Amino acid sequence: MKYLITFAFLVLCLSAKTQQNASFLIGRWKVVEATLPKNASAQEKKAFNFLKPNLLKSLFRFDTGGKGKFKIPMDNVPIEKNSMPLEDISWNYSATKKYVTITEQSNFKSSLVQFYVKIQDGSTYFILDESPVILKVVKY
Numbered sequence: 001m002k003y004l005i006t007f008a009f010l011v012l013c014l015s016a017k018t019q020q021n022a023s024f025l026i027g028r029w030k031v032v033e034a035t036l037p038k039n040a041s042a043q044e045k046k047a048f049n050f051l052k053p054n055l056l057k058s059l060f061r062f063d064t065g066g067k068g069k070f071k072i073p074m075d076n077v078p079i080e081k082n083s084m085p086l087e088d089i090s091w092n093y094s095a096t097k098k099y100v101t102i103t104e105q106s107n108f109k110s111s112l113v114q115f116y117v118k119i120q121d122g123s124t125y126f127i128l129d130e131s132p133v134i135l136k137v138v139k140y
Contacts, residue, residue, distance in 0.1 A: 021095035025117070029060040029124075033136035040132050048133060051077070055135065060126075066090050070102055070112065093117075100126070 034055040036048050054073050061069040070089045088105040089112065102112045114129040126135040 022093040025062045025091075025093060025100070026064055027062065027139050029062070029137045030140050031056055031058045031126075031135045032138050035134045035136070037132050037134070044132055055133065058135070060137070062091055066092060067105065099129075 034048075034052050036044060040048070054075055054077065057075075058072040059069070068089050068091055069087045071087055086104050086106060089102050090105050091100055091102045093100050098117045099114065100117060101114045103110060104112060115126040115135075116129065118125040118127055124137050126137055127133075128135070
């Protein structure tokens with residue numbers, strides 16, 4: 001019985017810790033730096049240089065309850081206005097993986113962006129999952 005109570009308490013503490021971990025994301029974030037790893041291919045560097053000005057204007061807002069906004073301007077990108085993602089998002093944070101998944105509120109099945117969150121030397125980075133892009137972000 002003593003072990004069962006200890007185990008239940010441990011699970012409760014870990015669960016509470018996991019739930020609190022997403023709280024640091026709540027708020028408004030802006031991209032202040034966008035980089036590629038040194039080993040990026042020539043094609044990745046070319047695409048990155050084309051998109052970098054837009055990435056530097058990107059904004060994230062994570063609200064409680066898993067809702068928020070995601071704005072990425074598509075200046076100079078040949079894309080139709082009706083194919084642009086909506087700003088209203090739903091987001092989910094996995095504390096064990098330190099991983100964020102963002103979807104449109106109107107389409108939970110379609111992921112807009114997924115990234116790992118890394119905090120290093122007091123700076124926060126969003127490391128995109130499907131590309132080698134690393135975004136340094138700050139709360140504003």
